[in-house]
Amino acid sequence: xxxxxxxxxxxxxxxxxxxxxxxxxxxxxxxxxxxxxxxxxxxxxxxxxxxxxxxxxxxxxxxxxxxxxxxxxxxxxxxxxxxxxxxxxxxxxxxxxxxxxxxxxxxxxxxxxxxxxxxxxxxxxxxxxxxxxxxxxxxxxxxxxxxxxxxxxxxxxxxxxxxxxxxxxxxxxxxxxxxxxxxxxxxxxxxxxxxxxxxxxxxxxxxxxxxxxxxxxxxxxxxxxxxxxxxxxxxxxxxxxxxxxxxxxxxxxxxxxxxxxxxxxxxxxxxxxxxxxxxxxxxxxxxxxxxxxxxxxxxxxxxxxxxxxxxxxxxxxxxxxxxxxxxxxxxxxxxxxxxxxxxxxxxxxxxxxxxxxxxxxxxxxxxxxxxxxxxxxxxxxxxxxxxxxxxxxxxxxxxxxxxxxx
Amino acid sequence: xxxxxxxxxxxxxxxxxxxxxxxxxxxxxxxxxxxxxxxxxxxxxxxxxxxxxxxxxxxxxxxxxxxxxxxxxxxxxxxxxxxxxxxxxxxxxxxxxxxxxxxxxxxxxxxxxxxxxxxxxxxxxxxxxxxxxxxxxxxxxxxxxxxxxxxxxxxxxxxxxxxxxxxxxxxxxxxxxxxxxxxxxxxxxxxxxxxxxxxxxxxxxxxxxxxxxxxxxxxxxxxxxxxxxxxxxxxxxxxxxxxxxxxxxxxxxxxxxxxxxxxxxxxxxxxxxxxxxxxxxxxxxxxxxxxxxxxxxxxxxxxxxxxxxxxxxxxxxxxxxxxxxxxxxxxxxxxxxxxxxxxxxxxxxxxxxxxxxxxxxxxxxxxxxxxxxxxxxxxxxxxxxxxxxxxxxxxxxxxxxxxxxx
Numbered sequence: 001x002x003x004x005x006x007x008x009x010x011x012x013x014x015x016x017x018x019x020x021x022x023x024x025x026x027x028x029x030x031x032x033x034x035x036x037x038x039x040x041x042x043x044x045x046x047x048x049x050x051x052x053x054x055x056x057x058x059x060x061x062x063x064x065x066x067x068x069x070x071x072x073x074x075x076x077x078x079x080x081x082x083x084x085x086x087x088x089x090x091x092x093x094x095x096x097x098x099x100x101x102x103x104x105x106x107x108x109x110x111x112x113x114x115x116x117x118x119x120x121x122x123x124x125x126x127x128x129x130x131x132x133x134x135x136x137x138x139x140x141x142x143x144x145x146x147x148x149x150x151x152x153x154x155x156x157x158x159x160x161x162x163x164x165x166x167x168x169x170x171x172x173x174x175x176x177x178x179x180x181x182x183x184x185x186x187x188x189x190x191x192x193x194x195x196x197x198x199x200x201x202x203x204x205x206x207x208x209x210x211x212x213x214x215x216x217x218x219x220x221x222x223x224x225x226x227x228x229x230x231x232x233x234x235x236x237x238x239x240x241x242x243x244x245x246x247x248x249x250x251x252x253x254x255x256x257x258x259x260x261x262x263x264x265x266x267x268x269x270x271x272x273x274x275x276x277x278x279x280x281x282x283x284x285x286x287x288x289x290x291x292x293x294x295x296x297x298x299x300x301x302x303x304x305x306x307x308x309x310x311x312x313x314x315x316x317x318x319x320x321x322x323x324x325x326x327x328x329x330x331x332x333x334x335x336x337x338x339x340x341x342x343x344x345x346x347x348x349x350x351x352x353x354x355x356x357x358x359x360x361x362x363x364x365x366x367x368x369x370x371x372x373x374x375x376x377x378x379x380x381x382x383x384x385x386x387x388x389x390x391x392x393x394x395x396x397x398x399x400x401x402x403x404x405x406x
Numbered sequence: 407x408x409x410x411x412x413x414x415x416x417x418x419x420x421x422x423x424x425x426x427x428x429x430x431x432x433x434x435x436x437x438x439x440x441x442x443x444x445x446x447x448x449x450x451x452x453x454x455x456x457x458x459x460x461x462x463x464x465x466x467x468x469x470x471x472x473x474x475x476x477x478x479x480x481x482x483x484x485x486x487x488x489x490x491x492x493x494x495x496x497x498x499x500x501x502x503x504x505x506x507x508x509x510x511x512x513x514x515x516x517x518x519x520x521x522x523x524x525x526x527x528x529x530x531x532x533x534x535x536x537x538x539x540x541x542x543x544x545x546x547x548x549x550x551x552x553x554x555x556x557x558x559x560x561x562x563x564x565x566x567x568x569x570x571x572x573x574x575x576x577x578x579x580x581x582x583x584x585x586x587x588x589x590x591x592x593x594x595x596x597x598x599x600x601x602x603x604x605x606x607x608x609x610x611x612x613x614x615x616x617x618x619x620x621x622x623x624x625x626x627x628x629x630x631x632x633x634x635x636x637x638x639x640x641x642x643x644x645x646x647x648x649x650x651x652x653x654x655x656x657x658x659x660x661x662x663x664x665x666x667x668x669x670x671x672x673x674x675x676x677x678x679x680x681x682x683x684x685x686x687x688x689x690x691x692x693x694x695x696x697x698x699x700x701x702x703x704x705x706x707x708x709x710x711x712x713x714x715x716x717x718x719x720x721x722x723x724x725x726x727x728x729x730x731x732x733x734x735x736x737x738x739x740x741x742x743x744x745x746x747x748x749x750x751x752x753x754x755x756x757x758x759x760x761x762x763x764x765x766x767x768x769x770x771x772x773x774x775x776x777x778x779x780x781x782x783x784x785x786x787x788x789x790x791x792x793x794x795x796x797x798x799x800x801x802x803x804x805x806x807x808x809x810x811x812x
Contacts, residue, residue: 019549019691030548032728124546130692132546139545140530140538142436143425143712268698271677276694285425285709286536288682289699292674293692303691306549322438 002031002313005039005062007084008075009051012098012125013040015302016072016309017051027306031313038068063087070312072305073097082106089113089121094316096308098125098301104199104215107206111324118317121324122308127200128153130300131293132307133279137207138321144283146208150246151279152272153200155295156184156191157223157243161231161260162273165240170228183275193222194243194258201245204279205256209249211326213256219335221259230400232369233345233377239264239406242272255333262343262379262404336386341404345377347397360391379404408437408719411445411468413490414481415457418504418531419446421708422478422715423457433712437719444474469493476718478711479503488512495519495527500722502714504531504707510605510621513612517730524723527730528714533606534559536706537699538713539685543613544727550689552614556652557685558678559606561701562590562597563629563649567637567666568679571646576634589681599628600649600664607651610685611662615655617732619662625741627665636806638775639751639783645670645812648678659739668749668785668810742792747810751783753803766797785810 004020006013020027020037028034039056046052059080062068071088073095075081081102088095089110097103102110103123114121124134128151137146152158156178163174175192178184190196202215223243234241239262247256263270268290272278277295282288294300311320346353350366357378358364364378380388392398410426412419426433426443434440445462452458465486468474477494479501481487487508494501495516503509508516509529520527530540534557543552558564562584569580581598584590596602608621629649640647645668653662669676674696678684683701688694700706717726752759756772763784764770770784786794798804 023549023551023691026551027549131695132542135546136538136542139717140541140713141709142716143429143433143709145429145432265677268677268682271671271674276674283709285429285705285712287700287703287706289537289697291695291697293695297693299691300693303547303549303689306691307546310548311545 001034001036002069002316003036003038003067004070004072004309005041005068006037006072006074007041007059008073009040009042009044009046009055010074010076011298012074012301012305013042015298016074016305019299019302019306027310030310033313035309035313038065059084063091068093069316070094070096070309072309073099073102074305075099076101078102078105085110086113089117089119092117092119094120094312096122096305096312098123098305100126100196100199100203104202107203108212108324108327111321112327115319115323118319120312120315120319120321122312122321123203124308125301125304127203128277128279128291128293129295129297130303131277131279131291131295132304133204133291134207135311136291137204137281141281141283141286144286146281146283147250148248148282149201149204149208149279150244151201151204152242152269152277153197153245153279153295154191154243155275155277156188157197158272158277159183159275160192161223161226161241161243164226164228165231165235168228168232171224171226192224194220197243197245198258201247201256201258205247206325208247208281209254209330211328211330213247213330213332217332218256218258223260225400226260226402227400229372230345230402232372233343233367234262236369237367240270241402242269244269252337253333254330255338257335257338260402262402262406264406267405337384339382339384341382341406342380342388343377343402343404344380345375345399346395347375347399349374350376353397357395360394375399379406407440407442408475408722409442409444409473410476410478410715411447411474412443412478412480413447413465414479415446415448415450415452415461416480416482417704418480418707418711419448421704422480422711425705425708425712433716436716439719441715441719444471465490469497474499475722476500476502476715478715479505479508480711481505482507484508484511491516492519495523495525498523498525500526500718502528502711502718504529504711506532506602506605506609510608513609514618514730514733517727518733521725521729524725526718526721526725526727528718528727529609530714531707531710533609534683534685534697534699535701535703536709537683537685537697537701538710539610539697540613541717542697543610543687547687547689547692550692552687552689553656554654554688555607555610555614555685556650556654557607557610558648558675558683559603559651559685559701560597560649561681561683562594563603564678564683565589565681566598567629567632567647567649570632570634571637571641574634574638577630577632598630600626603649603651604664607653607662607664611653612731614653614687615660615736617734617736619653619736619738623738624662624664629666631806632666632808633806635778636751636808638778639749639773640668642775643773646676647808648675650675660736661739661744663741663744666808668808668812670812673811743790745788745790747788747812748786748794749783749808749810750786751781751805752801753781753805755780756782759803763801766800781805785812
């Protein structure tokens with residue numbers, strides 16, 4: 001038998017308790033032993049909820065109980081999570097977490113601490129909710145040099161962009177509806193500004209490139225400026241706009257970026273819609289692969305946490321991820337040096353404006369949308385961000401720019 | 407240091423040697439030790455190829471060398487693979503294979519034999535080439551009761567169907583072109599008749615449901631009868647026709663089937679085209695997930711084999727998959743009891759034939775393709791295969807039937 005404590009009885013925490021209860025038999029079988037939930041920590045009381053039997057309000061009860069071998073941290077945030085997790089690892093307890101902030105901010109240290117104490121610090125649920133991506137990266141795609149990890153890593157923004165595309169609505173009105181439905185938080189900043197995706201791609205990049213990537217170094221742009229007009233253009237040329245988190249390694253260096261990107265149907269991420277998430281991984285032998293599923297939600301996230309819990313229960317005194325990634329920070333390329341293509345919308349008629357645009361950008365193929373007169377768009381050749389900025393400065397009437405990977 | 411032998415220097419075998427050479431540093435790092443290729447077994451000679459240094463013609467050299475801890479079997483077929491693999495496991499050597507026939511036919515026994523000898527029998531490359539699906543099933547999706555595994559598991563047929571859809575060509579002409587390009591074998595039966603996909607879904611089902619599924623029990627239908635006309639109808643209603651291998655478990659029982667299926671864009675397998683493969687997995691907590699990548703090819707397959715080799719090298723005397731699935735054969739539902747919808751093409755004009763059709767099938771919504779006069783189609787409500795057969799027997803002029811999952 002192995003005894004477990006859950007820190008936090010919020011959405012994910014109650015999901016973990018539910019998975020342990022409903023799939024008890026499967027969990028025990030896969031763990032090779034009975035898994036017993038000994039404590040749930042929460043400051044609140046839950047009168048009438050069966051959780052009362054195991055509910056405690058004091059973390060010390062858990063950390064000082066030598067019977068507890070695995071601690072599930074699903075409180076979120078850094079305070080007090082960071083201290084709690086650190087103390088658990090130092091006390092020789094395995095920790096499984098869904099907390100992307102914690103992993104992005106302190107993962108390097110916590111992985112080393114786990115190794116030093118011969119326990120595990122596991123975080124499958126921190127990126128892509130229920131999608132198994134962390135374990136494939138460290139245990140399956142091991143024969144490859146991974147040169148790209150990218151993905152749609154935030155369900156809220158993918159839902160908003162999908163809805164904008166299907167309904168032709170503007171960002172603000174779709175956001176309001178998403179908030180009503182509970183698909184977006186009342187304070188949606190972390191999602192719509194790309195901060196959530198940024199932390200996730202930092203974690204995935206650290207794992208894939210096996211060296212610490214600091215999320216603060218990643219250029220991050222959200223979807224708040226995307227308009228119904230932008231999406232009409234995208235649809236006209238058979239593309240879609242996604243909030244992509246991209247991380248690539250080449251001879252020139254490594255870059256990482258979170259931003260809206262126009263992609264076409266040849267990209268496996270093209271048809272990932274609504275709240276679904278997907279992670280694309282490219283290896284030098286494997287080629288392209290993709291992992292798709294529910295990126296958030298109580299039960300999919302809890303399923304990933306409990307998968308970690310089972311992994312930990314089979315390896316209570318053996319650190320399956322080793323020391324983790326190299327703690328020396330991986331220097332990312334400056335934004336200016338990153339190359340790509342750019343979709344650009346220009347105000348004014350083609351006849352009037354195109355000559356000036358072509359003087360700066362060279363020959364372009366203008367794109368028009370029937371219902372939208374007095375403007376047009378084009379997609380640049382590949383150039384660096386610096387080159388684009390310079391050309392954009394010389395161009396009048398730019399309505400919007402979206403990076404294009406087509 | 408760990409010493410390895412490769413049985414077979416064909417496409418996959420030479421790929422394995424290439425991955426070990428090109429990614430030597432990564433492989434050693436992930437294995438936690440130096441991985442040395444000690445032998446390659448092949449009956450042929452390869453004058454001038456560096457493999458000559460390790461080439462042997464006699465299996466006894468390998469099986470009798472106690473230094474060899476891991477044997478990679480990439481010869482394919484059952485003879486002599488089965489005997490070789492058995493003897494390796496009995497000699498306490500770990501085995502990694504890409505051989506789906508071997509796993510489908512003898513997997514149950516070989517997994518038990520591996521367990522009895524405290525070694526590993528690993529076969530990530532046997533299903534879906536480079537797509538990590540076996541390891542996620544047994545090591546990541548462990549908190550879930552899996553109730554469905556389905557997928558596009560054969561690259562040749564997916565390429566043919568994709569080409570038929572993009573070019574409007576018939577099966578025979580696309581097959582001929584695929585053979586020219588090397589995407590289809592000269593004897594394409596195993597692919598186009600669905601036998602290859604059948605073995606793969608048997609393996610995936612055994613793993614997902616944790617009980618032995620005999621591939622011989624799986625109803626299997628290939629793509630040879632799919633015509634350009636069928637595909638035109640599919641495109642007209644925004645669907646695509648895929649060779650799907652489906653395996654589902656419900657209160658009614660378990661069914662498995664390989665057949666062409668019409669799917670719409672809400673299905674994550676819809677946009678899996680050309681030689682790409684994908685596996686869809688549904689769990690009771692996780693919901694939907696999908697794994698996508700190159701289902702065949704020298705290097706993607708070799709990447710999966712070497713991933714297994716690394717897993718084995720970290721667990722030389724510990725069976726990571728335990729005893730494998732329950733050896734008692736899982737009884738599948740008879741074909742007649744399986745329910746679904748059916749796309750049916752009828753010869754003749756709507757005015758003339760529809761009344762008779764509706765007398766049998768009830769009210770249907772006829773589908774027509776502008777260029778194809780004197781015929782129409784419809785999609786039935788959900789009914790069992792037996793019910794469909796009975797109704798089809800009462801209906802004149804059925805040109806084709808394709809199962810529909812829309």
